Amino acid sequence: MHPLLDDIRLVAFDLDGTLVDSVPDLAAAVDAALVDLDLPPPGEAKVRDWVGNGSRVLMERALAEALGEPPSASRLEAAHERFLARYGQAPCVRTRLYPGAREALDGLASSGRRLVLVTNKPEAFILPILRAVGIEQCFALCLGGDSLPRRKPDPLPLTHAADRFDVAPSRCLMVGDSRHDIAAGKAAGFRTLAVPYGYNHGEPVAASRPDAIVESLAELV
Numbered sequence: 001m002h003p004l005l006d007d008i009r010l011v012a013f014d015l016d017g018t019l020v021d022s023v024p025d026l027a028a029a030v031d032a033a034l035v036d037l038d039l040p041p042p043g044e045a046k047v048r049d050w051v052g053n054g055s056r057v058l059m060e061r062a063l064a065e066a067l068g069e070p071p072s073a074s075r076l077e078a079a080h081e082r083f084l085a086r087y088g089q090a091p092c093v094r095t096r097l098y099p100g101a102r103e104a105l106d107g108l109a110s111s112g113r114r115l116v117l118v119t120n121k122p123e124a125f126i127l128p129i130l131r132a133v134g135i136e137q138c139f140a141l142c143l144g145g146d147s148l149p150r151r152k153p154d155p156l157p158l159t160h161a162a163d164r165f166d167v168a169p170s171r172c173l174m175v176g177d178s179r180h181d182i183a184a185g186k187a188a189g190f191r192t193l194a195v196p197y198g199y200n201h202g203e204p205v206a207a208s209r210p211d212a213i214v215e216s217l218a219e220l221v
């Protein structure tokens with residue numbers, strides 16, 4: 001086990017960019033939504049830098065780029081609805097588990113630690129994706145960006161999970177790829193561990209000063 005896990009009882013995992021490389025399907029849905037609205041599709045590289053604050057903010061960034069100015073509320077609403085419809089049609093076609101993810105989940109679960117999933121992705125998409133990549137049985141609780149009144153970087157989803165399983169925050173670990181995961185983890189009193197390969201708005205996640213960084217989740221176990 002990684003030394004950071006020594007007295008950890010609950011591990012909260014981020015999804016996009018941490019357990020799964022989901023940008024190919026996210027980008028396909030963003031592109032299709034913009035084409036539906038007669039706007040130019042941004043493509044995968046840009047979407048990679050925009051993921052992290054949930055689907056509404058993703059579409060806000062995509063629209064601002066396509067229009068050259070911040071979108072109106074009604075335009076954003078329409079675009080977000082198109083995104084939800086398009087992503088819902090194909091949430092897991094090219095999405096893949098990262099190497100090491102399955103070993104880490106299996107190893108942590110068999111060590112008796114409680115595993116939870118805390119993503120900013122809308123809750124409706126969580127289970128279809130977990131099922132498609134075969135890890136749906138790993139988590140005692142899954143929270144999406146719309147499950148509670150506030151999402152990461154707010155600590156609420158993390159404190160909610162710790163409370164639910166009656167684990168002190170000091171014995172919980174947040175594992176994620178972005179500054180939002182590390183900020184939420186620190187604010188919740190969790191320990192924090194980052195992976196450098198995910199989506200962090202084009203910046204190194206090391207700048208958020210997590211307690212540890214691993215190149216592969218396999219290093220956890």
Ligand SMILES: O=C(O)COP(=O)(O)O
Binds near residue numbers: 058
């Ligand atoms: O959907 C997003 O914006 C990011 O999702 P994540 O929190 O699983 O990285």
Ligand SMILES: [Mg+2]
Binds near residue numbers: 199
């Ligand atoms: Mg992420």
